[in-house]
Amino acid sequence: MTVSFVLLALLTLSAAVAAMSMPRLIHCALALAVAFTGLGGIFLNLGAEFVGLAQLLVYVGAVAILIVFAILLTRGSEVSMRPGARSAISGTVIALAVFAVLAHAVLTSGVSRMATTAVTPSNRVQEIGVTLLQQYVLPLEVIALLLTAALIGAVILAWREKSPAAQEGAETR
Amino acid sequence: MNGYFAMATGLAERVDQIFVTFDHWAVTNTPEPLRWLVSILLIVVPILAVFPGLFALTTVLERKGLGRIQNRYGPNRVGPYGLLQPIADAVKSLTKEDVVPRTADGVVHYLAPLVIVSTAFLAYAVLPVGRNMIAVHLDAGLLFFFAIGSATELAVFMAGWSSRNKYSLLGAMRAIAQMISYEVPLILSSIAVIMIAGTLSPEKIVLEQAQYTGIFPHWYVFTPWGFAGFLLFMTAAAAETNRSPFDLPEGESEIIAGYFVEYSGFKFALFFLAEYLEIFAVSGLGITLFLGGWSAPLSFLAVIPSWIWFFAKLLVMIGVFIWVRGTMPRLRMDQLMNFAWKFMLPMALIDMVCAGVWRFLPGGALWVVLRWLICAAIIVVPYVALARGLEQGRKIEQRVYRYAEEG
Amino acid sequence: MLGEGIVKGLIETARNFVGSYVDKDRLVTVQYPEERNPLPEAARNFPFLLYDGDDPEAGLRCVSCHICEKECPPRCIHIEKSTDKKPDFVGKQQFYPKVFNIDVSVCMSCQICVEVCPFDAIRMDKEFELSTDDRFGGLLWTKKELAKPNEYYQKIHPMEAAETDARRAEELKQTQAKAAAAAAAAAAKAAEAAKAAEAAKAGNGAAGKEPSA
Secondary structure, rough: OOHHHHHHHHHHHHHHHHHHHOOHHHHHHHHHHHHHHHHHHHHHHHOOOHHHHHHHHHHHHHHHHHHHHHHHOOOOOOOEEEOOOOHHHHHHHHHHHHHHHHHHHHHHHHHHHHHOOOOOOHHHHHHHHHHHHOOHHHHHHHHHHHHHHHHHHHHHHHOOOOOHHHHHHHHHO | OOOHHHHHHHHHHHHOOHHHHHHHHHHHOHHHHHHHHHHHHHHHHHHHHHHHHHHHHHHHHHHHHHHOOOOOOOOOOOOOHHHHHHHHHHHHHHHHOOOOOOOOOOHHHHHHHHHHHHHHHHHHHHHOOOOOOOOOOOHHHHHHHHHEEEHHHHHHHHHHHHHOOHHHHHHHHHHHHHHHHHHHHHHHHHHHHHHHHHOHHHHHHHHHHHHOOOEOOOOHHHHHHHHHHHHHHHHHHHOOOOOOOOOOOHHHHHOOOOHHHOOOOOHHHHHHHHHHHHHHHHHHHHHHHHHOOOOOOOHHHHOHHHHHHHHHHHHHHHHHHHHHHHOOOOOOHHHHHHHHHHHHHHHHHHHHHHHHHHOOOOOOHHHHHHHHHHHHHHHHHHHHHHHHHHHHOOOOOOOOOHHHHHO | OOOHHHHHHHHHHHHHHHHHHHHHHOOOOOOOOOOOOOOOOOOEEEEOOOOEOOOOHHHEEOOOOHHHHHHHOOOOOEEOOOOEEEEEOOOEEEEOOEEEEOOOOOOOOOHHHHHOOOOOEEEEOOOOOOOOOOOHHEEEEEEEEHHHHHHHHHHOOOOHHHHHHHHHHHHHHHHHHHHHHHHHHHHHHHHHHHHHHHHHHHHOOOOOOOOOO
8 A cells, every 4th residue: 555545545535525525516516526536546546547547537527527517507506405314324224235236246256356466468558449349349339329329319308399480480590 | 971961860869859868867867865856847847837938928929910810019018029928917917916706615716727727737748749758658648638638627617616606607607518519529530540540649649650751751630531630629629728719618798708707816817827728738739649749740850859840830730729719700609519519520420430441441552542532532522511411501691781881 | 611711711811910011001000109190180188378478477368267267067277366467468457377277187178168268368288198107296287387388379279279369469459459549549639638728828828738648
């Protein structure tokens, strides 16, 4: 455990705690973004460049933005509240259950039985690409299909049905 | 004769590598415990000095250039030809009062300019400004650049939201919508380069392009897909950095100054700085990806140091940005989105297909011309079709004036 | 075709850019402190006091009638009347202003003082660079700063000045004619009186002294 890891872990954890306990929703979202950044930093610290940067790109650049945008559009930024203690017990139970499932999955997967002294491959990005497009090409395509379906669904949802009057207006425009 | 030539080449090489050599010399000549500090400082300080200096120069060049485009003089009072204007501006912004709105979210309001400037500076870490001159040798450098670039969106949002001003919030929302939309073609158009170069490392991409056939370089911009990709990249870059004609998030005439309307004094200057730093960074990336980075445009011009070439190209790009700013009016929000999703995105995807075709067509003697023609057709035909499609159903009518005389 | 208009616009702006370096006529900006456009004759900014001759004290046309002070909308004029009198341009004994101040920062350049002055004593100046770093003394102009010779007026507003001068010359002529007529009348009267006296003297047989005109 190096100093940089400890610092990053502290940053990530404190940001995550802040994300759960801040009274204002926007602050929580921003704290979450910091936690994502810390996570990306940990990946980078471990030498997993691609994963770390993808984490930054996807989570900080897209997911966090999406969250704050959603909060903004739903006027949630105005609401300021203390997280209620009412759901504390059920929340803890759910969190523990999720953790148990994840831990079980990790412990029983092949990864944990692999040698822990892995050598850093010379060209990680290329390797990831090759693996994705050869060994895991089917899952990749399935995910791509799923995302395309989601995209088309979103387009259809956003499609405004044109009334005859609106159509007329569009023509004269 | 040959001896002179060799000597000249050797000298050129020395000048080219002068900073690298100095860096190495300085690090090896400091005592061991301080070496890490010196090596870091020698990378960070030049970046912190050169690019803000360029920013200062650009502000005055921009104002003069825009002035000349509009047949004005531009600033010419402070110093010779107004070149000391940035100093006056800096003093002014430093001495101005820092006003924070009473209802603003203090911490976020304070942090936003810091975050935006630091992310803007971080992007320079992976920019090769000369042969062997790059701050961090990252294998996935391009990914780092885009990851850092996407963090600016968050800073923009922080600024817009924390000001508690409807204009700044509107500006922030516009900025985020625009940045998300244009990030897609920005990344997709650079993917074409990644496909051809086969690497995510900016250094290696430049090295790929720094080869010459005869005297002509292998810059990607001289290929059909590269040319289209370059134009797409720079257009998306202009939108990504809120540069005119995509400066809706600032929109002085409609939402005053967008997300930084509530910032004054030095914080405002920081936003300004960050914006220009982003423009330089993304222009630098465009140069790296398509214009051969630090490589000379003709093989015999390689005697001129590589870093001079990089900055010369950067200045040309800045000039083009100013030129475009002086030419085009601001888009409307729906036009902006239509342009991103109906034109930029399909063209970027087609560009990727074109790059793929280019990559797998054989490069024989006969094929050189044929490959060129095929790839050009792949770009031009959809371009014409898309342009036609976008223009369809839109009639531009002659405006009828009821009261005013037509001049 | 998409992009055609952009290229056209870029060419146009490039032409303007290059043209501004080649063709000096394109740059319409006047580099103000060094270059100045001549002001139109009717330009006016701030009033000044006129005087005739060389001495601003003796020649000052103002008779301290207070009309301008009363008419001034923002009340920027302050006048204190003298106790003694001095002759004006026609020789008539008039009061003169002991103090005549105008506050530059208050004056609104309306020219009403000029319109109402019956003595052609106050006129508008073209001078517009009135800023100063002394906010109190520097902005309060006294008689000394306000007084300017008639030649100056003739220089800045030649047409108006010619008209005023003609009018004043006419007035002077009339006054002089009147004076001459009065003198003549007085002389005639005196002569008559003398004649009568002579007649009387002749009648009385006694010769008197010639009466002075």
